[in-house]
Amino acid sequence: MNTALLLALSLIQGTPQRDDGQWTMPGRDYAATRFSSLAQIDRTNAARLKAVWSFSTGVLGGHEGQPLVVGSTMYVVTPFPNVLYAFDLTREGYPLKWKYRPDVNPTSQGIACCDAINRGAVYADGKIVYNLLDGHTVAIDAATGKELWKTQIADMGQGETTPMAPFIARDRVLVGPSGGEFGIYGWVKALDLASGKILWTAHNMGPDSLMIARRGTFTGGANLGVSTWSGDSWRRGGAPVWGWISYDPQLDLIYLGTGNPGPYNTEQRPGENKWTNSVLARRPSDGALVWAYQFTPHDSWDFDANAEMILADLVVGGRMRKVLVTFNKNGFAYTLDRATGELLVAEPFAHVTWAKGIDKRTGLPILDTTKVTGASRGNVTGICPSLEGGKSPASPSAFSPRTGLFYTATNNLCMNFEAAPVTRIPATPFIGATTPYVAGPGGYMGAFIAWDAARGRKVWEVKEQFPVWSGTVVTAGDLAFYGTLDGWFKAVDIRSGKVVWKFKVGSGVVGAPITFRGPDGKQYVAVYAGIGGDWFLLSGDVRSDDPADVRPPADFAPELGRHTSQGGIVWIFGL
């Protein structure tokens, strides 16, 4: 493979921004590569990395997402109550420039399915834009910390909360809700960056008019968002938007993944349930749907497709293709043509039992029907991956144009699934299943892997005792960085898969590391410690702040509480 050509194409097509050492959006660039061309820290010197700074956020919830670095300022959003810190990187000890304290409705903590997390902010045009958990988007003056606008986008009364990191394409702020476990009617909205005014709302199912699926623009079929559901079950069918968005400026398409259909009990929603568990390609200007692909039709296992859609240019089958690569919760990694949605590659990156493969011609999974769940099917056992996913969408992966490979955290968990009928009561959970986990085969529960998306094969892996729930950053120093649930932050040589450095950061890592060039010209790596998210629920005993909430350890991972408790810390490492 011609690495130089790949890099050049990537810079032209996927990475319009010059690598100026900043980190201004969750995935670093429009293509969501999480690749930085910074190379001061490399395979030869990474063993000398040391902690240069740390800061307690004062918040205990799961610290997902990542800091931003814009100019000489680092911005950090905390989990609920969504404090925004601005650190001055030009002064010793990185003191605060300002601290923004929004008024967030505390009830949102009980509408959020899985801990009161936040996945970060995005910067554009002098503004830091992020979502408050209670259904509001705010824009803050990056220089002064002054609130410029605040817009209500979601309705907690319908089970919607908003931990997602917004994405900005052109002058549109794109946002979506969580609530796949609350029977929401999923959507994505575009807000005007200057004013916060809602410009369009596109639903993920329902009639074409509400999906902004116009004849001539979308050729997939008419009113599939209604005809693939029974009755009006689409109105409470989920399809949340809680992951990451990417953007191809040449094709002028945004790519967003949708989450699971609700409820988990399949028998309350016969049909394929389009467009849950799908990738949707839309025009940012008016929201028009251009193409869609559903990874897991009529989902039986909570296989959300909210993972990042990384845009790259790869030689697939002897041809250079503009592709989109995504690691789905269902255990398959997909490589699609991002102009058309054509399926090019779909191979398992994790242990999979629910399907025997993906039919490339139809794009449909070849099911193992003994793994299909539903209230009348009793307790279905031995389903792999678990509903945590072969990889969690909360853990964004990375692409290095220098190797042409993708790097990602993975989980090696399986589950049993016992569904039951459930009634939707707005603002309460709409789930209908009990899903205990067990470790997958091999005696380990997670791994960090390198993946060849052109051929659909694993190149190397680093096995981990616990599931790996961290995002990844990869650099031109040929290093990848990731963290573990038991609180290690690690650097890996991406050529060999060898761990070259590690440091215990004080709490499990569920955030996504970044790298940046400081005002002193040196390269740094930053990451949050702070176990939480699903692992607040699953770990059982990592809470210590509430004497009235004492839990046994997770039965599938009883050792985890030995290594970590909750606690939010921002770390910066350097040479």
Added chain:
Amino acid sequence: MKACVVRRASYVALLTACSSGTADSGPPPSIRYPNHVAAGGSQPPAAEMKNPFADDSGSAADGLKIFSTMNCDGCHGGGALGWVGPSLVDGRWRYGGSDGALYQSIFYGRPRGMPAYGGVMSPGAIWKVVTYIRSQPVPSVVPTQRWPNGETAPRPARERSP
């Protein structure tokens, strides 16, 4: 101090029984929190709510069903062992563990995420859920977790399911 006792499973009865006094003379229609500290050593005037189904095993069984149909287990977990919401079977309470305190938590909700169910559940149904929760065995002491010599932590006596 005037006692305000509700003996029947009716929130209307509570309002009636407690609204007979004036704002100056009668206790407010609230409940006592036995685990609160009283300023000056004097307990504030408050009503005492009685669960009409206390210790009734049939009501506890009904309450378990309601706990599921009202999606309580979606947050508090199967067996009320704790999930995104706190455990209700560890013998520890944020807002008081008396029958009346539990009733109020369900009816009015609580500000850290508990929705108010007073609009969708009858008082009788709420009392049955209270009866179910109170029927669950509670550990007399929360055991200290130990991990001796690298062995796996002892399994809790109680099974847990998400």
